[in-house]
Amino acid sequence: MKLSKLKANLNKIKFAFNLYPYIQRSFEDYRRYIPQPYNAVCLISADFEMAWASRYTKSVANPLTKAIEDGLRTRRNVPIILDLCDRFNIPITWATVGHLFLESCSAIEGVKHHDLPRLPHFENEYWKFDKGDWFDCDPCSDYSADPAWYAPDLIRYILSREVKHEIGCHTFSHIDCRDSIDDGTVFQAELEKCIEIAAKWGLELKSFVHPGHTIGHLDKLAQLGLTSIRTDYGDTLAFPVKHISGIWELKNTSEFSYRPSWSIDYHIERYKSIIDRAIKHKRVCVLWFHPSLPELFVDKIVPPVLGYLAKKRDEILSMTHSGYIGFLES
Numbered sequence: 001m002k003l004s005k006l007k008a009n010l011n012k013i014k015f016a017f018n019l020y021p022y023i024q025r026s027f028e029d030y031r032r033y034i035p036q037p038y039n040a041v042c043l044i045s046a047d048f049e050m051a052w053a054s055r056y057t058k059s060v061a062n063p064l065t066k067a068i069e070d071g072l073r074t075r076r077n078v079p080i081i082l083d084l085c086d087r088f089n090i091p092i093t094w095a096t097v098g099h100l101f102l103e104s105c106s107a108i109e110g111v112k113h114h115d116l117p118r119l120p121h122f123e124n125e126y127w128k129f130d131k132g133d134w135f136d137c138d139p140c141s142d143y144s145a146d147p148a149w150y151a152p153d154l155i156r157y158i159l160s161r162e163v164k165h166e167i168g169c170h171t172f173s174h175i176d177c178r179d180s181i182d183d184g185t186v187f188q189a190e191l192e193k194c195i196e197i198a199a200k201w202g203l204e205l206k207s208f209v210h211p212g213h214t215i216g217h218l219d220k221l222a223q224l225g226l227t228s229i230r231t232d233y234g235d236t237l238a239f240p241v242k243h244i245s246g247i248w249e250l251k252n253t254s255e256f257s258y259r260p261s262w263s264i265d266y267h268i269e270r271y272k273s274i275i276d277r278a279i280k281h282k283r284v285c286v287l288w289f290h291p292s293l294p295e296l297f298v299d300k301i302v303p304p305v306l307g308y309l310a311k312k313r314d315e316i317l318s319m320t321h322s323g324y325i326g327f328l329e330s
């Protein structure tokens, strides 16, 4: 049996025995974290990055090809997901790479995004950036010529929908945010750029997701007016935690991701069961996904799962990240 299949089967057993996701013990009054009259809260966020996430990935031999495929699949999936959100009245927090707001961009004297400082070459669990310039893959054209790298049309589409979604932040160019890589200069410049662009759209960025779970620079986030992050230290049904910086940490419960060795029905039952467990244990259910998900997942698994959330709406409240932080701070 292949290792990945073995892992997927083991995970099924852990799930069946309620060992996963981990249900955090707490002696706190759940009403501090769950609004009346509900028993649970569900937060769904999307890491909205198009081609920007995979261009330095170590998972394939040709990262640029994968990056562009991810971007184009995202274009195919987003309208379908938005239709489902309207149908079931469920909002999503779109943690958006800032470059996607741009209609176009161009190099100045041969330098792309000349106003932004660059990270030094680095390697982490997922990416290897060991040569050239950070923006080498940027086509410096526009969204009709290179639709995987820009998405102002999709952002407009998200904002035009019946359900009020949130546009959050995922840095300007999908950088590694760890404190050990950058003293905060690059991080701050990327965030300021996103905030400036979003302001022109009439948007205030409140919710942040670190690319590749590279958690860092929480003080800077707070100074820049952001209020929450999402972390991935192991899937859990828990309560959020407020850091000294003032930033709220939302702890990840489960990723919408496709495991080929699991049946479609098992995927669906598993997500429904996570929703049931959140309600039963009165916890915050933090779901997340990449909108570049396989078409099969978007077409066959997402509809019944969101439908189930809607069916349980008297017990579990679906909110955006900033909407939920507004409740916590009220």
Ligand SMILES: [Zn+2]
Residues within 6 Å of the ligand: 099, 104, 105, 106, 112, 113, 138, 139, 140
């Ligand atoms: Zn650009």
Ligand SMILES: [Zn+2]
Residues within 6 Å of the ligand: 047, 049, 053, 170, 174, 210, 211, 212
């Ligand atoms: Zn990302």
